Amino acid sequence: MSANTYAIADLHGRFDLFTQAIAAITERGGGKVVFTGDYVDRGPESRQIIEALMAGPPEGQTWVCLKGNHEDMMAETIMAPSEPDWWIGNGGAATVRSYGDTIPLEHVRWAARLPLYHETEHHIFCHAGGDETKSLADQTERDLCWFRCARDRDYGIDGKHVIHGHTPFKDGPVCLPSRTNLDTGAYATGRLVVGVFDEAKPGGPVHVIEITALAPSLSGRT
Secondary structure, three states: OOOOEEEOOOOOHHHHHHHHHOOOOOOOOOEEEEEEEOOOOOOOHHHHHHHHHHOOOOOOOEEEOOOOOOHHHHHHHHOOOOHHHHHHHHHHHHHHHHHHHOOOOHHHHHHOOOEEEEEEOOEEEEOOOOOOOOOOOOOOOHHHHHHHHOOOOOOOEEEEEEEEEEEEEEEOEOOOOOOOOOOHHHHHOOOOEEEEEOOOOOOOOOOEEEEEOOOOOEEEEO
């Protein structure tokens, strides 16, 4: 029997969209949710998202939280400060404001220790998409958190479909035969797309759930 995995990319402090997405998944019966990173920065409620993720999922869901480059920047800046403007100037100021200036070390350590990818029989989830020239075993943290690729460059890794965010397209998601980019720049557009993947089926999403600041709606994907 097949099971659905839901993928959510680049929340960037939009706790309103996060709560709507989780409610929409609950309405569909729950399942596994893979967050591909970038919970903090830019949007107004990074603290609320981190607190919710650390508290864990509602009944009927399991959550897999991956590291994004913004968690990487935050952790590096706070735990080994050298160039604070690097993070603050890239959206970190909004995260600091959401915490009232003091970010608990427990939250920073949680972000620093997040896994870089989640692999299933047919899919690989990560933040940035990874380097198409390398197998998964050879990918570095920079490959999985920071890599950039052209919008229409299609590739898989180890023969598996890659699901990621990191590079925003407001008209996304970008769904290619071997790669799906779910980043729609939600912090600015107010539009978050949740990819629904059938764990028993290779390839891209079988559906997407579109979340806006007003209400979610379901769209089919072939």
